[in-house]
Amino acid sequence: MTAALAISIFVLAYVLIATERIHRVAAALGGAALMAVAGIVDAHSALFAEETGVEWNVIFLLLGMMIIVSILKQTGLFQYLAIWAAKRARGRPYRLMVLLILLTALLSPVLDNVTTVLLVAPVTVLVCRRLGLPVAPYLIAEALASNIGGTATLIGDPPNIIIGARANLSFNDFLLNLAPIVVVLMAVFILLCRYLFRDTLRLRPEHPADLMDLDEREAITDPKRLVRCLVVLGMVVVAFGLHSVLHLEPSIIALLGAGAMVVVSDARPQEFLEEVEWPTLVFFMGLFILVGGLVRAGVIERLGEAAISAVGGDYVLAAAGLLFGSAVLGAFVDNIPYVATMAPIVQDLVEAAPDAEQGGALWWAFALGADLGGNATAVAASANVVVIGIAARNGEPISFWKFTKYGAVVTAVTVSLAWPYVWLRYFAFG
Template sequence: MEAIIAIAIFAISYLFLLLEKINRALVALCGAALLIVFNIFTIDDAMTSYVDWSTIVLLFSMMVLITITQRTGIFEFIALWLIKRIGERPYALFFWIAVLTAVGSALLDNVTTVLLFVPILIHMIRELNLPAFPYLVMVIISSNIGGTATMIGDPPNIMIGQAVEHLTFMSFIVHLAPIVVIIFLMTMGLLFLFFNRSLKQVETENNRSVRNVDPKSALKHTPLLYQSVSILCLTIIAFMFHGLLHVELTTIALVSALLLLLLSEKDGLTDIVFSKIEWTTLFFFIGLFILVGGLEQTGIIDHLAVMFMSITEGESLKSSYAILWSAGLLSGFLDNIPYVASMIQVLLELEEFGMKATDPMWWALALGACLGGNSTLLGASANVVVAGIASTNGVRIPFLRYMVYGFTVVLLSLLIASGYLYIRYF
């Protein structure tokens, strides 16, 4: 009976998450509360056994670091500098904005990158008389591909990295960055084919606005500018070498965030920073971990693990491909975060049934979930954010029109990823 209750609560919560009629954090927390009310587990067990506080603290710390650094204008400076340098050449602008978006998504995270960059981009493409749709599609796709390359680039990667102890920050770069570069370049070639006619027809006669742009005006030349940029860079470097330092990623991020908060306190930023934190995202993760914990507590995850092993016959290659393609195809239509949270527990439970979750399976899950988010406008948080900003600025991204391009890109990405998994690991 408990299993039926847990499945029903999870399914109903998932349905409301898909409908997006109610705040997703509220949906997840209500589902978690129902599990406790129906005595699936106690609130103490829910908070101590099932919530991955390391992931929550890591997300919070990165939000603090990015929020404070953003206030110095450094990210806007980089975007304006790029646009000023190549704004008169639509093809070059298209490519280098994609590169900037991908790199930003890998080092910051894809949602933060598009939040910072898209408003500036919309303003500039209007001034240059450029078509908005190709550039916005390119930003969405580049952000999801770039976010795949590192552990902090996309929430699914953060969850996987925190769940599997031996997958370090550098592991993600070593195993995922090479294929991400290949997929990015192949995708850019495909997008150039898709939008070649639109870019050819662009008229850029009035470029005075670009020539008059002063990127330095975006910078706030205060001690905080140098402090925040230095701490952010040192944090990323520490992430790369945390294995040698024998310090957890969460500890590094938290210490960096607290240090930057202390340095910015004299400017009265602490209350402002806390008001800018994406609390909805943090509480959504807390509720989600408890929802998945309900499936684990009632044995549903064990059952799924057995089914998965019987389908793939315990073979690592079959399992990796099953994970890659299921995650890739489902992530475009379902929220990839609940899917990844469930699959992490399935893979962790496989050992109980005589099958070890190999590294290629984890990389397949990361690649499928992150790349698959490009399929539709609902496939990833970054997609929804870009569509929302565009709509606020009077630019509409049609769902079906985007899906034609997005789904084609995902199929290409998954085919390349399949070849990569086979060549590198099997």
């Protein structure tokens, strides 16, 4: 009875989010409230429990990076990068999209996909407006690229951090096992974008001519302040890469970096707090509680156990099930709580594997499915939600279905290409 009620509430909230009959924040909070009223969650399970509560590390990581981005925006850095990127692309829409995708793909494995889109999205908005191009296709492409690129490393996508901790996998383990297929997927994605966004990639000749006369250096209003802020940003990036050595959560690093940047920039609270995407943070809180209700009711655990029972001792089938199943299930719930819930089940399956190679293959299939499945819908990954929030804030709203119609295609293509890689590397020639 409890499981059926939890599923009903989740489906209702999800339908409201997808159809946009009411604002997504109201839908998520309303669903969370219904979970509480129905007794499925309580204060402890919703706010403090590790497996079912709000993932505060994600919330405070977002908050810290939003403050950092807000302060950097005041230095003129994003205007500088926007003009530079547009001039390098010579105003050509597809060339500009490829440039921004590559920038996103290179940053995502080093930072993480959420931080990357927070940094790149403001640049994108500025350059698209300068060229008279629609903003939405570029922001969608960047969110999709960040999820693909972030798959390559331990810190590139939050689910990887959870998997790494559970499976005792290092930064180099992820790099050696997932980076090769990520490079292939990114190349395919760039080609796919030419087809997906073909109707919006049209050159407007009057804009590039005006653009080439601009001097990007004039956008920097206070060079000394910018240098101080970039030093802090560099320290944050290094700390992200060394977080396991420093024994600091990425959220703590982001908050420390935000505090340091406030100090070195002498920014006033009203200047940087007004740029924080508060609706996005609240939406995440509601979404975490909704998924926590499913976990608490045993819905996700039963799905996982049913999957394990179905595959039996066939580890090729188990890897395929984890890859494709995670992509499908992760499309409907944020992949962070999904991975946190499924990781213990996968660990049990790995420990029963006949050899370490096949057991390891299950972790990589799980990571690929969860990370790539994050592209499937607008709420499947943190980066997607952040991009939609930035778009709405800048008067360029992206609907649930507008994002999903592109994301679903990209997920289907990338997951389908990931399976031959898993099978060939770990089973056929493993």
